[in-house]
Amino acid sequence: xxxxxxxxxxxNGLQFGVMLFLMAxxxxxxxxxxxxxxxxxxxxxxxxxFAAAAVAGWTGSFLLALAxxxxxxxxxxxxxxxxxxxRLYRRNHLDxxxxxxxxxxxxxxxxxxxxxxxxxxLDVPSYLSGPISLxxxxxxxxxxxxxxxxxxxxxxGLFLLIARTRIGIQIRAGEADREMIAALGVDISKLYTLVxxxxxxxxxxxxxxxxxxxxxxxxxxxxxxxxxxxxxxIGGIGxxxxxxxxxxxxxxxxxxxxxxxxxxxxxxxxxxxxASAGASLASMLIYILMAxxxxxxxxxxxxxxx
Amino acid sequence: xxxxxxxxxxxxxxxxxxxxxxxxxSLDEPFIITLATKAAILALAGVGLNIALGLGGLISLGHxxxxxxxxxxxxxxxxxxxxxxxxxxxxxxxxxxxQMPLIWLVAVVFSALAALVIGALSLRTSGVYxxxxxxxxxxxxxxxxxxxxxxxxxDGLSIWVRNDFPGLNTLDPIQFFAIxxxxxxxxxxxxxxxxxxxxxxxLAAARQNEDRVxxxxxxxxxxxxxxxxxxxxxxxxxxxxxxxxxxxxxxTMLSWHTSGEIMIFVILGGVGRLYGPVAGAALYILLExxxxxxxxxxxxxxxxxxxxxxxxxxxxxxxxxxxxxxxxG
Numbered sequence: 001x002x003x004x005x006x007x008x009x010x011x012n013g014l015q016f017g018v019m020l021f022l023m024a025x026x027x028x029x030x031x032x033x034x035x036x037x038x039x040x041x042x043x044x045x046x047x048x049x050f051a052a053a054a055v056a057g058w059t060g061s062f063l064l065a066l067a068x069x070x071x072x073x074x075x076x077x078x079x080x081x082x083x084x085x086x087r088l089y090r091r092n093h094l095d096x097x098x099x100x101x102x103x104x105x106x107x108x109x110x111x112x113x114x115x116x117x118x119x120x121x122l123d124v125p126s127y128l129s130g131p132i133s134l135x136x137x138x139x140x141x142x143x144x145x146x147x148x149x150x151x152x153x154x155x156x157g158l159f160l161l162i163a164r165t166r167i168g169i170q171i172r173a174g175e176a177d178r179e180m181i182a183a184l185g186v187d188i189s190k191l192y193t194l195v196x197x198x199x200x201x202x203x204x205x206x207x208x209x210x211x212x213x214x215x216x217x218x219x220x221x222x223x224x225x226x227x228x229x230x231x232x233x234i235g236g237i238g239x240x241x242x243x244x245x246x247x248x249x250x251x252x253x254x255x256x257x258x259x260x261x262x263x264x265x266x267x268x269x270x271x272x273x274x275a276s277a278g279a280s281l282a283s284m285l286i287y288i289l290m291a292x293x294x295x296x297x298x299x300x301x302x303x304x305x306x
Numbered sequence: 307x308x309x310x311x312x313x314x315x316x317x318x319x320x321x322x323x324x325x326x327x328x329x330x331x332s333l334d335e336p337f338i339i340t341l342a343t344k345a346a347i348l349a350l351a352g353v354g355l356n357i358a359l360g361l362g363g364l365i366s367l368g369h370x371x372x373x374x375x376x377x378x379x380x381x382x383x384x385x386x387x388x389x390x391x392x393x394x395x396x397x398x399x400x401x402x403x404x405q406m407p408l409i410w411l412v413a414v415v416f417s418a419l420a421a422l423v424i425g426a427l428s429l430r431t432s433g434v435y436x437x438x439x440x441x442x443x444x445x446x447x448x449x450x451x452x453x454x455x456x457x458x459x460x461d462g463l464s465i466w467v468r469n470d471f472p473g474l475n476t477l478d479p480i481q482f483f484a485i486x487x488x489x490x491x492x493x494x495x496x497x498x499x500x501x502x503x504x505x506x507x508x509l510a511a512a513r514q515n516e517d518r519v520x521x522x523x524x525x526x527x528x529x530x531x532x533x534x535x536x537x538x539x540x541x542x543x544x545x546x547x548x549x550x551x552x553x554x555x556x557x558t559m560l561s562w563h564t565s566g567e568i569m570i571f572v573i574l575g576g577v578g579r580l581y582g583p584v585a586g587a588a589l590y591i592l593l594e595x596x597x598x599x600x601x602x603x604x605x606x607x608x609x610x611x612x613x614x615x616x617x618x619x620x621x622x623x624x625x626x627x628x629x630x631x632x633x634x635g
Contacts, residue, residue, distance in 0.1 A: 037434050087617055093434055094365050098573055099616045101566045105609030113603045226445050226562065229438040237434060280453040287446035291427050294439065298430045 004138055009259050010252070015144045017251025018151025022206035023228040024235070024243040025158060026199020032238030033174045033195050034089055039100040040080065041203055041228065042221025043107035048073040048204020049211035049220060050111060053120040062125035066208055073204020074197040076107075081196040086189065104222075112218045119215035122208070147209050154202065155244055162240060171195060175238065227254075230286055234293050236303025245301055250286050257285040312628035316581040320494070323349075323588065324487060331480045339479040340551070345591040346486040347547045352571035352583025353493045354540030359569070360578035361501055362533040363513030365437050367565050368424065368444030372538040374451065374560030375420050376413035376545025381463040381555035383409050388466055404469045406476070406485070410546055417542020418535050420447075425534035429527055444565055451557040462556025469550055476550075486547055490584070493540055498580055500536070509533050541568070570612060576622030585623045 027041050051072030056065035084103060088096045124143045131139040162168035170191055173181040182188045207221065214220070231250050235242025262278030269277065293301065323346060330338035351373055358364040386393045386402025393402045403409060428439045452460045468476045476482045500506045512519045512526040519526055549555040558564065567590070574589050575582030593611070597604035619626055 031434065037437060084613065084617070093437060094359075094573075094577070095616050095620070097365060097367060097437060098569065099613055101569075102609040102612035102616065105605045105612070109603045109606040109609070113606070222562070226441060230442050233435060233438050233442065276453065276455055280450055283449035283453050284446050287442050290439070290442055294427065294430060294435075299435065 004136070005259075007136065007138055008140060009256055011138075011140055011144065011148070013252035013255035014248065015148050015151075015251070016255055017248040018148055018155070019206050019210055020224070020227055020231050020251055021155055021244050021247035022151060022202045022209075023224055024231040024247050025155075025240060026202050027228050028232045028235070028238055028240060028243045029171070029195055029199050031232070033171055033178075034192055036085065036089060037093055037096050037100070038085070039097060039225065040103035040107065041199070042225030043104055044073045044077055044080075044200040044203040045207035045221035045224055046107065046111060046218065047076045047207070048201075049122070049207035049216045050115060050120070051204070052208035052211060053122045053216045054115075056122055057120075062123075062128070062212075065122065066205065069204045069208035070201045073207070074201040076204075077200020078193055078197040080200075081193050085196060086192065089192070108218050115218075117218065119217035122212045122216055124212045143212065150209065154205075158202075158240065167191075167194070227286070230290050232300070234290055234300055236300030239300070239302040242300055242302030249289070253289050254282075254286050257282040261285070310628070312579070312624060315624060315628050316584075319581055319584050319588070320491065323490075323584065327480060327483050336479045339483050341591055341595060343479065343483040343486050343551055344548075345588045346483065346490045347544050347551060348568070348571055348590070349584045349587035350486070350490045350493055350547065351541045351544035351568050352575070352587055353490070353497055354537050354542075354544060355568050356537075356572050356578070356580075356583055357497060357500065357540065358534050358537035359572055360582070361506060361513070362509050362530055362537075364429075364530060364534060364537075366428075366440040366534070366537075367437050367562065367569070368428075368440030368442075369538070369541050369568050370560050370562060370564035371424065371444040371447045372417040372421055372541040373545035373548070373564055373568065374447060374555075374557070375417045376542035376547075377549035377555035377559045378451065378457065378463075379413035379416055379542070380409050380469070380546040380549040381465065382457055383412060384465045384469055385457070385463055404467075406469050406471045406550070409469060409550075410543055413542045413546035414539045417545070418539040420542075421535045421538025422531070425531045425538070429530050429534065441562055441565070444560065444562055448557055448560040448562070451560050458556070460557060462554060462558070465550075465553045468553055482551070486551075489543070489547070493543075494580065494584070501580065505529070505532070570608075573612070574615065574622055576624035577620075579622070579624045582622060582624055589623060 023041065023045060026044075027038060030036050030038050030041075048069035052065040052069040055068035056062060059065075080103065084099060088099055128143045128146050130142055132142040132145060134140055134145075162171060170181060170186050173186075174188065174191060174195075178188060203221075206224075210224075211220075227250060231246040232243055233246075234249060235244070235246030258279070261282045262275045265274035265278040297303070323342060327339040327342040330336070330342070351369070354372070355366065355369045358366050358369075382393070383402045384404050387404045388402075390401065393400050424440065424443045428436055428443065431439060451457075457463050468482065470476060471485060474481045474485065476485070501510070508519060508524050509529045512524070512529050516526050519529075545559060549559070571583045571586035571590055573582075573586065575584065575586030579585075590608075593608060594604065597607050601607075615622060
């Protein structure tokens, strides 16, 4: 085992974490500002990936595909908010869970009806394919490095948006006291639609970016959705900072655990059983991490009281 | 007890669930009997969830964990019995089992233990955290089952012959239906008694006002954990029966879609209604059968129907027919 392998896996973990952050940011914003739990967030990830695959198929341009994923997911998010979600803000969590679960059924089966059950493929563009040499003698896929950079840039942009702009002030005020900012003349329902569409666009972009590494298929959003839940539970629901910390923690744990646990187990087990025991434990590792965090801090790393 | 529209409706439903398969039996329509058996078993899973959800107000999105543990209890015991491979040799030789009562016992014990561990960790939190954590624990078991290659991994485990029940021929659809139906009735009776017991009243009170329950000297955490364990055990029993119905168990039983579906049974019928899961599971099976015949994409209609019920008809099916009175609370 060399340090190059370790560094490579750390970069993979970073890449996974950054993508999880794009998913988790929308979820945690929507929960923080509107108090809504949205299971259908994974559907927006899927919508983004399918829009990108379709546009890339028609035009052959990866940049247009990314733009399409942002636009389609934001539009689907805004539509979802206007038709269904805004009726749920005053409802209890059970109603929100059910209604958004129903939305998943509609979106997943609707996409299957439109595009069929077979996975689509989204190709990495030629200018981003192939490996790149990093200092220290590491050969790393350029596309994955690009994903890390895009993700970090978006994270920085999001922090600036929330900390420095007028919309950001309104979002933070909405988290603190929604009646008060409505009384101050902010159009709260427009703000809610905007926040929801913003979160949707981020999820859609994540779907498109990951879709070029994996395949684009119905139901692709759900494993990511559940990981994003783990992320925001670890980070503290409603906190963007927590979402970033949680996403990186989960991304690293999952990636490094999957690679190194089976190797670790070979130290004291037979190779065959070590591989399967290591893989089993690795698949459960992030949930064990979550349980551990909750034992110490029941409302997450950066969470206040719920 | 006063005869209300709801109790009349309950009797009508439980009678219909018996009469439909009996009629199908006399007309020699085994497929309809199997559908009714499936409805009874899924209703049982819903009755289990409803103790946590309706009575305790605990929105668990991880009940597939218990359903799947029950299923795997059946799969593992029966697989060892059919292959004559001992499950363990110490402290005594145990070769697995194809006897339903023993399988049910194992299913109930293990799902109760899992509910104890998951509940003890999850109930430290509340509200939306609780929903997400139960969901995450369910997924954890799902991924564990996928990577557990000794028992089929992703492909699941098949059983050649349905397990035995002393004195009955379980391969005869109507006899297997009778087993599922009797267990469902037993669980409904138990849930009704539980809701009216001091424990059930305290649990409902903890749902409505935690501080007051604490002020009279009860511990909401213990009440909820007990309810969660009972709830998980009943759902686990349903899982063992469901796996026996299909003679197959796979990680799908543990997936969060299953958790969502069990919750749908409870909601389609009406939250907090004792017989809600019966109405909901029957309606679900009916929709799956009717709409599934029209379109492969029938879950779009299910999704739209569920949305309409959540947004506009919150009492569910029973609420729409019997009015707004609550079964218990």
